[in-house]
Amino acid sequence: MQVATDLLNRLELRSRATGESLDDLVNHLLRLGLATQQDKRALYVSAPVNALIEGIYQEDTRISDILEHGDFGLGTFNDLDGEMVVLEGQVHQLRADGQAYPVAADAKTPYACVNFFTPDSDEVIEQSLDFTELTHLLERMIPSDNMIYAVRIDGDFERIKTRSVPRQDSYRPLVEVAREQPEFEYRDIRGTMTGYWTPSFMEALTVPGYHLHFLSEDRQRGGHLLGCQTRQIRIAIQHLPRLEVGLPVSLDYLTATFTRDLSADLEEAEQDRA
Numbered sequence: 001m002q003v004a005t006d007l008l009n010r011l012e013l014r015s016r017a018t019g020e021s022l023d024d025l026v027n028h029l030l031r032l033g034l035a036t037q038q039d040k041r042a043l044y045v046s047a048p049v050n051a052l053i054e055g056i057y058q059e060d061t062r063i064s065d066i067l068e069h070g071d072f073g074l075g076t077f078n079d080l081d082g083e084m085v086v087l088e089g090q091v092h093q094l095r096a097d098g099q100a101y102p103v104a105a106d107a108k109t110p111y112a113c114v115n116f117f118t119p120d121s122d123e124v125i126e127q128s129l130d131f132t133e134l135t136h137l138l139e140r141m142i143p144s145d146n147m148i149y150a151v152r153i154d155g156d157f158e159r160i161k162t163r164s165v166p167r168q169d170s171y172r173p174l175v176e177v178a179r180e181q182p183e184f185e186y187r188d189i190r191g192t193m194t195g196y197w198t199p200s201f202m203e204a205l206t207v208p209g210y211h212l213h214f215l216s217e218d219r220q221r222g223g224h225l226l227g228c229q230t231r232q233i234r235i236a237i238q239h240l241p242r243l244e245v246g247l248p249v250s251l252d253y254l255t256a257t258f259t260r261d262l263s264a265d266l267e268e269a270e271q272d273r274a
């Protein structure tokens with residue numbers, strides 16, 4: 001009550017000082033508050049995915065910078081040293097042996113997508129789904145293909161298939177690296193998928209459609225998701241109305257040309273070839 005009275009007194013003082021009516025002042029403040037909340041509902045992409053596809057595997061974006069933009073997401077690490085899962089504010093590095101390693105705050109990434117995860121919907125799916133069925137279900141769950149959605153799937157899986165990109169010492173386009181990527185199959189595993197739906201027209205910036213990474217419940221194993229058979233899962237989805245893209249300032253990025261059509265490379269590098 002004291003707070004409310006104080007607030008009213010301060011609003012009246014402000015109203016007298018500015019000549020704005022109390023109604024207008026409250027409306028204005030509410031709008032400001034909503035705008036601040038909206039700012040948190042953005043997908044942050046640290047660099048265009050095209051740069052990664054063209055083999056630019058080193059940027060100066062620190063993990064600590066990534067965490068300022070979100071507590072949830074995915075990505076990779078400098079020199080393409082494994083797959084990244086960001087879950088509940090913790091960053092996990094799934095190296096080419098499929099195992100998780102701790103990540104230093106000053107580690108760097110050439111590509112990461114994050115947001116602050118607060119789901120709009122949450123649904124339990126009891127029926128067993130393979131990866132194609134899961135993506136079809138997810139496509140039915142989103143209201144429009146032209147928006148961005150963060151997706152978190154927790155559950156019990158009969159089978160999970162992942163890959164982890166191996167660390168690179170020299171330049172090679174991602175599609176060549178992906179041809180030799182170590183793949184892993186896990187049976188009877190619990191864990192979490194983190195990732196996004198992004199529209200096809202954003203394909204220079206993000207991996208279009210669904211892009212999901214997996215981390216086991218014991219936080220020990222995982223990678224870029226290639227396949228699955230679910231048992232029981234919980235799907236949480238958050239609509240993201242804004243996109244923020246970082247443009248690197250490294251020499252490699254500034255002097256690269258991005259005129260080549262990368263859609264075939266992108267598809268081969270990110271999807272299961274089996």
Ligand SMILES: [Zn+2]
Nearest residue numbers: 211212213224
């Ligand atoms: Zn990935």
